[in-house]
Amino acid sequence: MGDERELLMIPGPTMVSPRVLRVMAKPVVSHVSGEFVEAFREALELTRRLFLSEGRVFILSGSGTLGMEAAIANVVEPGDRVLCVENGFFGEKFKDLVRAHGGEVDRLTFEWGEPVDVGLVRERLEEKPYKALTVEHVDTSTGIANPIDKVGEAARDFDALYIVDTVCGIGAMPVKVDEWGIDVCLTGSQKAIGAPPGLTLLTFSDDAWRVVEGRETPVTDYYADLRRWLPVMENPQRYFATPSVPLLLALREALRIVMEEGLEERWRRHEVIAEAVRRGVQSLGLTLFPREGYRANSLTVPEAPEGVAEQEVRRLMREKYRVIVAGGLGRLAGRTFRIGHMGTVTANDVVATLAALEMSLMELGYPVEAGTAVGEAEKQLTRL
Amino acid sequence: MGDERELLMIPGPTMVSPRVLRVMAKPVVSHVSGEFVEAFREALELTRRLFLSEGRVFILSGSGTLGMEAAIANVVEPGDRVLCVENGFFGEKFKDLVRAHGGEVDRLTFEWGEPVDVGLVRERLEEKPYKALTVEHVDTSTGIANPIDKVGEAARDFDALYIVDTVCGIGAMPVKVDEWGIDVCLTGSQKAIGAPPGLTLLTFSDDAWRVVEGRETPVTDYYADLRRWLPVMENPQRYFATPSVPLLLALREALRIVMEEGLEERWRRHEVIAEAVRRGVQSLGLTLFPREGYRANSLTVPEAPEGVAEQEVRRLMREKYRVIVAGGLGRLAGRTFRIGHMGTVTANDVVATLAALEMSLMELGYPVEAGTAVGEAEKQLTRL
Numbered sequence: 001m002g003d004e005r006e007l008l009m010i011p012g013p014t015m016v017s018p019r020v021l022r023v024m025a026k027p028v029v030s031h032v033s034g035e036f037v038e039a040f041r042e043a044l045e046l047t048r049r050l051f052l053s054e055g056r057v058f059i060l061s062g063s064g065t066l067g068m069e070a071a072i073a074n075v076v077e078p079g080d081r082v083l084c085v086e087n088g089f090f091g092e093k094f095k096d097l098v099r100a101h102g103g104e105v106d107r108l109t110f111e112w113g114e115p116v117d118v119g120l121v122r123e124r125l126e127e128k129p130y131k132a133l134t135v136e137h138v139d140t141s142t143g144i145a146n147p148i149d150k151v152g153e154a155a156r157d158f159d160a161l162y163i164v165d166t167v168c169g170i171g172a173m174p175v176k177v178d179e180w181g182i183d184v185c186l187t188g189s190q191k192a193i194g195a196p197p198g199l200t201l202l203t204f205s206d207d208a209w210r211v212v213e214g215r216e217t218p219v220t221d222y223y224a225d226l227r228r229w230l231p232v233m234e235n236p237q238r239y240f241a242t243p244s245v246p247l248l249l250a251l252r253e254a255l256r257i258v259m260e261e262g263l264e265e266r267w268r269r270h271e272v273i274a275e276a277v278r279r280g281v282q283s284l285g286l287t288l289f290p291r292e293g294y295r296a297n298s299l300t301v302p303e304a305p306e307g308v309a310e311q312e313v314r315r316l317m318r319e320k321y322r323v324i325v326a327g328g329l330g331r332l333a334g335r336t337f338r339i340g341h342m343g344t345v346t347a348n349d350v351v352a353t354l355a356a357l358e359m360s361l362m363e364l365g366y367p368v369e370a371g372t373a374v375g376e377a378e379k380q381l382t383r384l
Numbered sequence: 385m386g387d388e389r390e391l392l393m394i395p396g397p398t399m400v401s402p403r404v405l406r407v408m409a410k411p412v413v414s415h416v417s418g419e420f421v422e423a424f425r426e427a428l429e430l431t432r433r434l435f436l437s438e439g440r441v442f443i444l445s446g447s448g449t450l451g452m453e454a455a456i457a458n459v460v461e462p463g464d465r466v467l468c469v470e471n472g473f474f475g476e477k478f479k480d481l482v483r484a485h486g487g488e489v490d491r492l493t494f495e496w497g498e499p500v501d502v503g504l505v506r507e508r509l510e511e512k513p514y515k516a517l518t519v520e521h522v523d524t525s526t527g528i529a530n531p532i533d534k535v536g537e538a539a540r541d542f543d544a545l546y547i548v549d550t551v552c553g554i555g556a557m558p559v560k561v562d563e564w565g566i567d568v569c570l571t572g573s574q575k576a577i578g579a580p581p582g583l584t585l586l587t588f589s590d591d592a593w594r595v596v597e598g599r600e601t602p603v604t605d606y607y608a609d610l611r612r613w614l615p616v617m618e619n620p621q622r623y624f625a626t627p628s629v630p631l632l633l634a635l636r637e638a639l640r641i642v643m644e645e646g647l648e649e650r651w652r653r654h655e656v657i658a659e660a661v662r663r664g665v666q667s668l669g670l671t672l673f674p675r676e677g678y679r680a681n682s683l684t685v686p687e688a689p690e691g692v693a694e695q696e697v698r699r700l701m702r703e704k705y706r707v708i709v710a711g712g713l714g715r716l717a718g719r720t721f722r723i724g725h726m727g728t729v730t731a732n733d734v735v736a737t738l739a740a741l742e743m744s745l746m747e748l749g750y751p752v753e754a755g756t757a758v759g760e761a762e763k764q765l766t767r768l
């Protein structure tokens with residue numbers, strides 16, 4: 001309808017606060033103006049607080065995939081052995097990145113929907129030395145949340161640099177970079193932080209940065225070579241490449257909103273909302289794809305019900321009720337759909353989404369007692 | 385003052401049309417929605433028209449420096465010999481990029497402010513075979529516009545792939561990619577196109593793409609590996625990495641404005657405005673840094689007048705008259721300043737900028753007859 005009143009309930013990009021949208025519409029300022037330099041500094045400081053890290057932080061213009069590349073390209077040298085722990089579409093990107101940068105990959109794969117088994121990670125780390133270990137926090141393809149705190153203990157015990165992609169986790173669920181021993185942590189701007197897509201955020205621990213500084217071979221990337229960026233992150237008056245001024249200002253505003261809410265309260269809100277969505281969906285007889293106890297609080301991934309085409313469910317939800325949810329990704333296309341609930345998400349969004357799901361299923365002949373899922377969700381949402 | 389009425393007259397980022405700013409403030413839509421996919425397609429088609437090319441076009445989330453890297457990383461393999469033709473801060477980036485990707489660099493350098501001498505380029509190309517030749521169209525550090533049409537003839541005669549960075553040229557001055565035999569051409573979103581910073585645009589000719597397809601070694605970059613992006617550019621419904629949705633929509637709107645004006649008319653407007661600025665500045669006794677006849681129409685680079693601190697001139701212009709111009713870059717810091725006039729720039733902006741320059745110089749004791757520069761500019765601006 002063009003009146004911009006759709007509900008965007010996909011697992012990123014997510015809905016952005018009008019406060020942040022207004023910042024996007026401000027006239028562009030110089031990237032070396034005092035106003036912008038100050039905003040960049042504040043964004044870096046807020047990023048440090050978001051990651052709960054005293055390490056080096058970086059904000060680069062580009063997608064989360066660029067962040068993954070920066071994590072690998074700066075750490076991995078030709079011949080370095082890396083253990084890639086995988087259980088989803090995004091986790092599998094790390095192996096390609098390690099290989100592209102000359103590293104030797106050993107893969108430890110788990111079924112999609114199953115969490116990483118820390119005992120098996122330890123077994124593999126015992127077998128031979130690894131320079132680094134990669135893992136997804138939340139894999140957006142399956143809705144799994146891996147126990148990255150426990151994996152971190154294993155990585156530390158075996159002296160492997162610990163690289164975590166939390167693109168779909170941080171801001172929605174606890175990520176304690178320093179406490180959990182995460183050496184390189186990365187995310188994107190467009191998920192639970194609630195900013196528009198186009199920026200990637202990273203942290204490097206002292207250990208990780210020593211490895212970068214002590215490289216024997218140059219980083220083959222230029223744009224993702226973080227030693228070229230460090231002077232800018234230490235003093236944003238310096239220049240390496242022109243940052244996306246409006247995205248940076250929008251990120252600062254989104255991070256201010258995150259900190260106004262408080263990380264603990266934000267994690268709790270996401271937990272309540274996620275539980276409301278999960279129980280609502282299950283009350284309709286739908287099965288959740290990821291293993292119980294390891295479900296992310298940022299998205300819910302139900303399996304498509306028997307005899308109902310998930311594309312049709314999503315089409316009705318979108319066209320009739322104006323609620324946008326995502327289809328399955330990769331090998332889960334057609335088998336699951338994905339409901340994102342992170343960032344600025346409210347109780348109202350959850351109620352509207354579940355109602356749209358109920359009505360769409362009813363219209364497609366799937367047996368639903370109207371109001372069931374919404375009722376189940378309400379019982380959780382009162383905890384907000 | 386915070387009322388967002390400053391005039392941003394730096395050589396990028398430039399002022400963005402309110403039409404484009406309103407697009408930036410729209411609620412974020414899904415990157416796989418029909419609406420976005422259609423916008424991406426249109427942006428790619430408009431990019432093709434901007435570059436006057438039937439070749440492959442790419443739009444990536446990232447700075448212009450990422451575009452430079454994509455140009456080099458996809459073409460250059462270890463051991464490949466590249467002739468880097470340089471006459472400014474940005475041209476010198478190419479040698480670093482070629483080396484980072486294992487290439488052998490021969491540099492042909494000209495004094496900053498002097499144009500590339502095509503005869504000398506030919507001499508170098510005669511000496512030995514080169515896989516590629518790199519050159520800046522407009523080097524934003526000096527305000528020079530190189531004769532890229534003539535350099536293209538030389539590259540073609542010697543079968544070297546011709547790589548041109550026109551970050552600060554295209555949209556303001558003619559760039560005829562196919563007609564001039566440019567194999568790889570790149571720009572950023574934030575200069576004469578009039579969009580905010582954060583996207584880079586590239587074209588690859590059939591010859592260049594054959595080289596990419598026929599590589600013996602893999603591209604070491606992952607995010608800038610254009611073979612991973614090509615399927616998305618052919619059909620934006622496909623996924624490789626999440627694009628910056630608002631920047632892409634803003635770029636489409638900015639390119640629509642470019643095409644509504646028409647390329648020829650836009651080039652003419654920039655020529656008139658540039659001539660007005662040049663004559664205005666010169667009428668105050670200031671010397672222009674780049675050689676006459678090779679001055680870009682997108683920015684003007686005057687030398688700081690004797691006995692006047694250019695930082696003071698810029699500070700007064702900014703604080704008192706709210707006109708933001710840039711200082712000298714690299715080795716020209718303190719020696720020159722840079723006035724950007726591209727994209728949405730109007731006659732009013734030129735008049736205001738020259739008046740602010742006059743008043744600031746007067747206040748600093750430099751002899752100026754009030755209205756001189758504005759008067760000289762008006763004689764040109766009536767040609768609009």
